Amino acid sequence: MNWGSLDAFLAMGGYGTYVWGSYGVTILCIILEILSLKTSKGRSTA
Amino acid sequence: MAFDLFRFAAPQAFFPLAGKLIPWFSILAGMLALAGLYIAFFVAPTDHQQGEAYRIIFIHVPAAWMSMFLYVVMAGWAGVGLALNTRLSGMMASAIAPTGALFTFVALWSGALWGKPTWGTWWVWDARLTSELVLLFLYLGFIALKGAIPDPVRADRAGAILALVGVVNVPIIYFSVQWWNTLHQGASVSLMRAPSMAATMLFGMLLMALAAWMYSFATAFARLRAIILERERDAEWVRLQRAAA
Numbered sequence: 001m002n003w004g005s006l007d008a009f010l011a012m013g014g015y016g017t018y019v020w021g022s023y024g025v026t027i028l029c030i031i032l033e034i035l036s037l038k039t040s041k042g043r044s045t046a
Numbered sequence: 047m048a049f050d051l052f053r054f055a056a057p058q059a060f061f062p063l064a065g066k067l068i069p070w071f072s073i074l075a076g077m078l079a080l081a082g083l084y085i086a087f088f089v090a091p092t093d094h095q096q097g098e099a100y101r102i103i104f105i106h107v108p109a110a111w112m113s114m115f116l117y118v119v120m121a122g123w124a125g126v127g128l129a130l131n132t133r134l135s136g137m138m139a140s141a142i143a144p145t146g147a148l149f150t151f152v153a154l155w156s157g158a159l160w161g162k163p164t165w166g167t168w169w170v171w172d173a174r175l176t177s178e179l180v181l182l183f184l185y186l187g188f189i190a191l192k193g194a195i196p197d198p199v200r201a202d203r204a205g206a207i208l209a210l211v212g213v214v215n216v217p218i219i220y221f222s223v224q225w226w227n228t229l230h231q232g233a234s235v236s237l238m239r240a241p242s243m244a245a246t247m248l249f250g251m252l253l254m255a256l257a258a259w260m261y262s263f264a265t266a267f268a269r270l271r272a273i274i275l276e277r278e279r280d281a282e283w284v285r286l287q288r289a290a291a
Contacts, residue, residue: 009087013098018163022102022156026109029148033265040272 057134057274058283064267071267075260082253090246102160103247108255110153113181114216116146116262120188121213124206136202137277139209140192141270145262147185154178165229173222174230177215184212198277 003009012019054060086104093100120142127135157175158168169175188208195201218225223232278284 012101013092015097015099015101015163018099018159019101022105022159025155026105026152029152030261033144033148037265037268037272040269 055132055134057137057278058281060134061271061274061287064271068264068267068271071260071264075257075264078253078257078260082250082257085246085250085253090250096164099160099163102156104250104254106153106156106160107251108258109149109156110178111255112258112262113146113150113153113178114219116142116149117181117185117209117216118213120146121206121209124202124209127202128206128210134274136198136206137270137273138266139188139202139205140273141266142262143185143189143192144269145265147182147189149258149262150178150182150185154182161229170229172228172230173226174219174228177219177222180215181212181219184208184215188212 010016010020054063082104086101090101090104092098120139123135123142124139126132127139154175157178161170162168188205191208192201192205195204222228223230275284275287
């Protein structure tokens, strides 16, 4: 699929807030979980 | 009997195996997610009814599947621990719960962001949405209950009973769209649907679901290792492990 431009890709046909809001929060949750696992591992082995 | 699977029921045997598996599951999760995202944004066509808003499906459906699947696996391990008194089972259930809660939250969150442009509302108290919210509370309740009981053996037992009672919610979520008149649409993956449009969408969704599956293995095993070290901290092998680290 060809979006034409980066702006068109980010706009998601007017649904950018909803689409990127979903993907963004999902990625944020994953990053937070991985960070919490790294610190918990450090704490247990310390 | 060259390979004894039950050997890995002992925490000290499973600990190094989990450690070896985590990088592989992580790499697989990353590669599957990249392929899935590529299909989601660059291969799958625009939906003629929902426009680009439908692309939330690639997050929403795999997250919703995992939220239910992980709960069943968690309750299964909790049940095994309750019945057989195996040490690792309760730890396995504890290790799965936060990842299950994460996927449940993601399913609810992406559902709200999908509902607003397509249904005109962030939230309705219909059967599908409400039972999925109950699932989130079951996960959080399980985590809170186990966290509130200092004795790990008693915590495992209490948690197992909560998890097993809560299992009844999973078929309610799954069949809610058939049993009640809900705003939520029916099952996304059906053998009855015409495959013309669904093919690339379905493939992207399956890749994302597999990525979520691999991710769950990686995070659950990483958390399991932390739990094993915590619970078995007085064991000889853990002291040797720490001395070596």
